[in-house]
Amino acid sequence: MKSNKSAVRYAKALLELALEHNKLELIEADILQLLKVAHETHDFQVFLNSPLINIDKKIAVIKQIFPEFNKTTSDFLALVTNNGRESVMIDIAKQFIAQLKAHRGIVPITIISAQQLEESTKQSILSKISGSIKGTPEITEEIDATLIGGFIVRMGDHQIDASVASQLQRLKQQFI
Numbered sequence: 001m002k003s004n005k006s007a008v009r010y011a012k013a014l015l016e017l018a019l020e021h022n023k024l025e026l027i028e029a030d031i032l033q034l035l036k037v038a039h040e041t042h043d044f045q046v047f048l049n050s051p052l053i054n055i056d057k058k059i060a061v062i063k064q065i066f067p068e069f070n071k072t073t074s075d076f077l078a079l080v081t082n083n084g085r086e087s088v089m090i091d092i093a094k095q096f097i098a099q100l101k102a103h104r105g106i107v108p109i110t111i112i113s114a115q116q117l118e119e120s121t122k123q124s125i126l127s128k129i130s131g132s133i134k135g136t137p138e139i140t141e142e143i144d145a146t147l148i149g150g151f152i153v154r155m156g157d158h159q160i161d162a163s164v165a166s167q168l169q170r171l172k173q174q175f176i
Contacts (some may be wrong), residue, residue, distance in 0.1 A: 011095035030073040048086045105135035110154040114147040
């Protein structure tokens with residue numbers, strides 16, 4: 001929990017810095033590249049978490065891995081590392097993207113279903129929840145066969161569970 005709070009604070013500071021220096025798109029591209037490397041290479045996260053590698057070496061390696069990064073981004077990553085927060089660098093990057101979406105008015109919506117939904121079904125779901133959306137929806141679809149049927153919609157802290165699996169679970173609870 002503590003690392004998540006610090007990730008949120010660092011991400012907010014980076015977003016404010018990007019807006020202040022009018023480098024939002026450049027820093028966004030750098031952060032997306034950082035997330036891509038972290039996703040594709042597990043060793044990068046291991047490197048960031050390693051207490052055996054000293055701070056100066058970590059900063060040098062990060063600058064070697066990402067030589068094309070904007071100076072503001074490089075300086076920010078060096079600051080994070082100097083403050084001993086390199087282990088939450090990926091969380092900071094994820095929080096930055098989430099805060100950037102909020103800043104732009106983009107609302108991430110995840111629709112989880114047992115199988116691929118037809119476009120008309122997605123539009124029907126979206127039209128029913130559109131009253132509670134303030135901004136532009138960004139829909140992500142996931143498939144989870146354990147739902148048996150139906151769907152789950154997640155928007156931030158809200159969840160609508162219309163899956164067959166949850167309905168069966170509620171029936172089971174009523175019988176017990």
